[in-house]
Amino acid sequence: MDIAFNAEELAFRDDVREFLATKLPREIQERTRIAPSYVPSDYTRRWQNILYRQGWGAPNWPVDLGGTGWNAMQKYIYDAEYQAADCPRQSPFGISMVGPVICAFGTDAQKEHHLGPIIRGEKQWCQGYSEPGSGSDLASLVTRAIPDGDDYVVNGSKIWTSHAHHADWIFCLVRTNTEVKKQEGISFLLMDMTTPGITVKPIISMDGHHYLNEVFFDDVHVPISNRIGEENKGWTYAKFLLGHERTGIAGVGKSKRKVERLKQIAGIERADGGSVLEKDSFRSRLSEAEVALQAVEFTQLRILAQERAGKPPGPEASTLKIGGTQVEQSLNELMIEAIGHYAAPYPADELDPERNEPPIGPDYTIGLMQERLLRRAATIYGGSNEIQRGIIAKAVLEM
Ligand SMILES: Cc1cc2nc3c(=O)[nH]c(=O)nc-3n(C[C@H](O)[C@H](O)[C@H](O)COP(=O)(O)OP(=O)(O)OC[C@H]3O[C@@H](n4cnc5c(N)ncnc54)[C@H](O)[C@@H]3O)c2cc1C
Structure with a gap:
């Protein structure tokens, strides 16, 4: 497996990094960093329009309909940089789901009517x-x-x-x-x-x-x-739509970002006379999650290396949703453990910009409990993990 980036890929990575560092509005970045699942829709629409103007509004669409023409490795690099820079998630329903269906199966009139407003962030x-x-x-x-x-x-x-x-x-x-x-x-x-x-x-x-x-x-x-x-x-x-986003589904970049933040927070919070990060039991579970995350990332890279070599993705692709969502949930649980009692009194409106009461805990605790509770559903939506295991048993293991 050849997964090292070549010079062209490194140059591409630098271009993406530069663009995100200069064009992502600070307030949108800050909101995404604090509460990635609760970015207001006007922020998402605004950011979508900035991506569109750069020509990066819908990387996976055909080039003649607004896509970028990037290969699988460029898409991987872009996704990793995108998530590391705290960019808000693009609304998946237009760009990643119905957009590709309209591109592939829509009439000319449907393409004309729908694709422009989706890629420009005008219609949700x-x-x-x-x-x-x-x-x-x-x-x-x-x-x-x-x-x-x-x-x-x-x-x-x-x-x-x-x-x-x-x-x-x-x-x-x-x-x-x-x-x-x-x-x-x-x-x-x-x-x-x-x-x-x-x-x-x-x-x-x-x-x-x-x-x-x-x-x-x-x-x-x-x-x-x-x-x-x-x-x-x-x-x-419908099956075309579900199968369309395969490599992005594991959320590797997002989980890596979460690991960094978790280490920072657990390094500040105290337990048993030291920091939470110094506790053996915490460290051991954090290491387990990091190892699992690395395994998911390497699985994703293996798939990309296969695609780069012109081979179709193998059975390992089916494990990405299961592995990625399990890691995400483990990290969310560790985050709650790290902030301890600050997780208990979370007010549902603590993410509301209009709220004028001070936060109960330190600023970095805001939104963490909401994220944990919302993403409990990650192993359910998009086809539950039990169903994914059934698919692997049948289609891959031929049981
Ligand atoms: C936060 C969230 C957002 C969602 N967003 C959308 C959306 O935007 N649009 C949309 O259409 N849907 C959406 N869904 C619905 C989601 O796709 C379904 O919840 C999911 O497919 C499971 O279906 P169900 O809830 O009816 O559970 P059921 O199908 O009733 O399953 C119940 C339990 O039984 C298990 N189970 C069922 N069948 C089997 C089997 N054959 N083998 C083993 N275990 C099995 C399941 O894994 C699950 O644990 C969303 C769900 C959530 C939680």
Whole structure:
């Protein structure tokens, strides 16, 4: 495996580093450093527009539609630098999910209408896949779309829809045929969130924040021209979407950043007459997490080295989501242990810029408990880790 960076790759890394150091607005960087999961959407949109103007708005899209044409190693370098510089995560639903689907399967009119507003950060999207009875068994979904002239009439509901309350558009899987095998009766529809009959209701998660929603569809008329590709072929486009972001899913850069911060905080906080960082039990668990993180990073690099050598990624790709999310959760738990009793009284509004009460603990404790509680879900969303293990057992180990 050849994973050393060559001179060209090092020069590319320096260019990326320089751009991020000079163009990322300080207030956006600071907010991302403190609370990476709670960056306000106006910050994300502003940053997306800066990336767009640099030509880096959607690195994974085809070059003629706004992509960068970077190879796998350049994308890896970019992601690592991006996360190390405390840049906010790009909204995944437009750039990483529906954007590539529209690029690959959309009509010219759909490309014309949607891709520009996504890459410029003007329109936000959300993902309407899960339903109350259909999560892991997604293909059992029942939200119905029945043709009526030039429209579909949609009835049903979606759940756990992240950011639906500030999304302009939703991409949905809907049932268009009930007579066939469940995967063969699904279509992929794009809906304007302002269409009459769509109602969004909040779900407050255990971190105390509004991030998740239920979305209800009551006789919603959606033009048939908003369907992606063929009717009843939605499962194919959905699988393409899920498989699209493979190497970024492990969040290696973000976890590395977290390790640095954890060491700083645990070096300040006191326990048993010394710092938390000096405690044997803490050090040993931190080392375990660091080793696991290194293993995930090397797995990711192995995949990239294979791609660079023109070979398809092997079975190791399937382990990235499991390994990456487990490391993230271990680090969040250690962070809570490091700040000890300051984690207990966390007020849900402590991240609110309008809050005028002083923080209960030192500034560096702000947002840590929220992050821990929110990311408890990392092993559930994007296909739960149990389901990923099932896929590995079946597709890789042939059990
Ligand atoms: C924070 C968060 C954000 C989300 N955002 C979105 C979003 O934006 N859009 C969207 O469409 N969805 C979203 N989801 C939904 C997410 O995709 C589902 O929660 C996930 O697919 C699991 O489905 P479920 O909740 O119905 O659990 P179930 O499918 O009911 O599973 C319950 C438990 O049983 C286990 N299980 C189920 N089947 C098997 C099996 N065959 N083998 C072994 N174990 C199994 C699961 O791993 C899980 O532990 C989000 C979820 C969360 C928590």
